[in-house]
Amino acid sequence: MTIEAIKTGLSIRDISKSSDEVNASIDTSIESQSGVDDNMTIEATKTGLSICEVSKSFGEVKALINTSLEIKPGEFFTLLGPSGCGKTTLMRIIAGLELADTGTVLLSGKDISRLPANKRHVNTVFQSYALFPHLTVFENVAFGLRSRKVHKDEINQRVTEALTMVDLTGMADRLPQQMSGGQQQRVALSRALVNQPEVLLLDEPMSALDAKLRTQVQVELKRLHQRLGQTFILVTHDQDEALVVSDRIAVMNHGEIIQHGTPKEVYERPTCRFVAEFLGAANLISGIRAGNGVETEFGALQVVKEIPWQKGTLAIRPERVSIHDNQPEVNGVKARILDVIYLGSNVELLLDRGFRVRTDTHRLFTQGEEIWLSFPPERLVVLND
Numbered sequence: 001m002t003i004e005a006i007k008t009g010l011s012i013r014d015i016s017k018s019s020d021e022v023n024a025s026i027d028t029s030i031e032s033q034s035g036v037d038d039n040m041t042i043e044a045t046k047t048g049l050s051i052c053e054v055s056k057s058f059g060e061v062k063a064l065i066n067t068s069l070e071i072k073p074g075e076f077f078t079l080l081g082p083s084g085c086g087k088t089t090l091m092r093i094i095a096g097l098e099l100a101d102t103g104t105v106l107l108s109g110k111d112i113s114r115l116p117a118n119k120r121h122v123n124t125v126f127q128s129y130a131l132f133p134h135l136t137v138f139e140n141v142a143f144g145l146r147s148r149k150v151h152k153d154e155i156n157q158r159v160t161e162a163l164t165m166v167d168l169t170g171m172a173d174r175l176p177q178q179m180s181g182g183q184q185q186r187v188a189l190s191r192a193l194v195n196q197p198e199v200l201l202l203d204e205p206m207s208a209l210d211a212k213l214r215t216q217v218q219v220e221l222k223r224l225h226q227r228l229g230q231t232f233i234l235v236t237h238d239q240d241e242a243l244v245v246s247d248r249i250a251v252m253n254h255g256e257i258i259q260h261g262t263p264k265e266v267y268e269r270p271t272c273r274f275v276a277e278f279l280g281a282a283n284l285i286s287g288i289r290a291g292n293g294v295e296t297e298f299g300a301l302q303v304v305k306e307i308p309w310q311k312g313t314l315a316i317r318p319e320r321v322s323i324h325d326n327q328p329e330v331n332g333v334k335a336r337i338l339d340v341i342y343l344g345s346n347v348e349l350l351l352d353r354g355f356r357v358r359t360d361t362h363r364l365f366t367q368g369e370e371i372w373l374s375f376p377p378e379r380l381v382v383l384n385d
């Protein structure tokens with residue numbers, strides 16, 4: 001499909017009565033949506049992104065410290081981390097809404113670090129989805145195309161396509177206030193998709209939704225990604241969301257990427273305490289290296305991985321601890337049940353030695369009961385710190 005060139009900048013400040021913050025978000029999102037070269041042909045281009053040693057400070061605050069990352073073409077990549085760790089700063093640098101102090105951003109191998117936002121083939125969906133309240137769903141999605149004087153027939157076709165992608169075809173004539181939060185969020189998504197960006201940036205797009213809707217939109221987003229095959233970069237501080245939707249996850253803290261890998265890798269093989277604890281619950285056991293095992297307050301524990309320290313920490317997920325009626329042969333620990341938390345399909349046991357264990361409900365557990373636990377050596381993760 002051929003897309004017309006954009007000759008004019010856009011500001012919608014004049015026509016919107018929303019708050020300054022919302023205006024700014026619309027400005028930047030429309031701005032970054034408008035960047036398409038003359039007669040450029042875009043057909044679900046699969047674009048990779050390289051972030052090379054990017055740093056950014058705001059006064060004393062080091063928002064990003066020497067950050068490097070490779071995002072593969074067509075990948076669903078997630079930046080996960082606590083509030084203030086630099087996720088939005090990194091997204092804004094990718095979108096061209098913020099300039100890095102040092103380092104480069106490459107899109108398909110081309111240095112775009114100094115390109116203005118409207119010249120990058122990148123679109124952003126922000127947390128505040130900022131729809132125009134007085135425009136219909138159709139016109140909200142068409143807004144950027146109309147401003148760029150795209151032909152009427154092409155607008156009709158592309159907006160209809162973009163609304164179909166998010167299952168909103170029947171709602172084109174509604175106003176935003178006649179829709180649920182999740183539906184409005186999908187309009188915002190569709191407004192970004194209509195521009196057929198090579199890379200779609202999603203900065204906490206689901207944080208305004210309630211838990212149930214959030215799960216639904218997550219699944220829809222993942223399906224959409226599979227169908228379109230474009231590169232999606234999502235920002236979230238919700239570890240479950242990251243595990244559900246992503247091909248790969250980068251875990252950030254204090255302006256640095258601590259670990260990246262597939263959801264399974266970062267969940268099952270955290271490299272440090274922070275990742276182990278940020279991605280779900282973890283039992284942490286400190287100890288001292290003793291040959292190929294670790295001496296701990298629970299006795300000697302066998303591990304299968306190499307131990308890079310003299311004194312350090314092992315981790316095991318609550319669902320990886322196994323429960324026995326008799327003393328197990330390897331890595332057995334006796335513990336008393338302090339509390340049994342019923343979770344529907346699972347139960348969580350809180351034990352007197354500070355352990356948490358998650359198991360299915362096939363057996364009845366009672367408070368005060370003593371049970372044997374074992375930490376299977378292949379499930380014990382040797383952390384680096």
Ligand SMILES: Nc1ncnc2c1ncn2[C@@H]1O[C@H](COP(=O)(O)OP(=O)(O)OP(=O)(O)O)[C@@H](O)[C@H]1O
Pocket residue numbers: 058061062063081082083084085086087088089090237
């Ligand atoms: N324009 C700015 N001026 C000053 N400090 C800023 C600015 N933007 C971000 N910061 C600071 O940089 C750090 C990283 O901010 P950023 O918005 O990237 O965090 P985040 O990971 O997106 O957090 P959240 O999950 O809360 O959105 C924070 O300490 C923040 O206060």
Ligand SMILES: [Mg+2]
Pocket residue numbers: 087088089
């Ligand atoms: Mg943020």
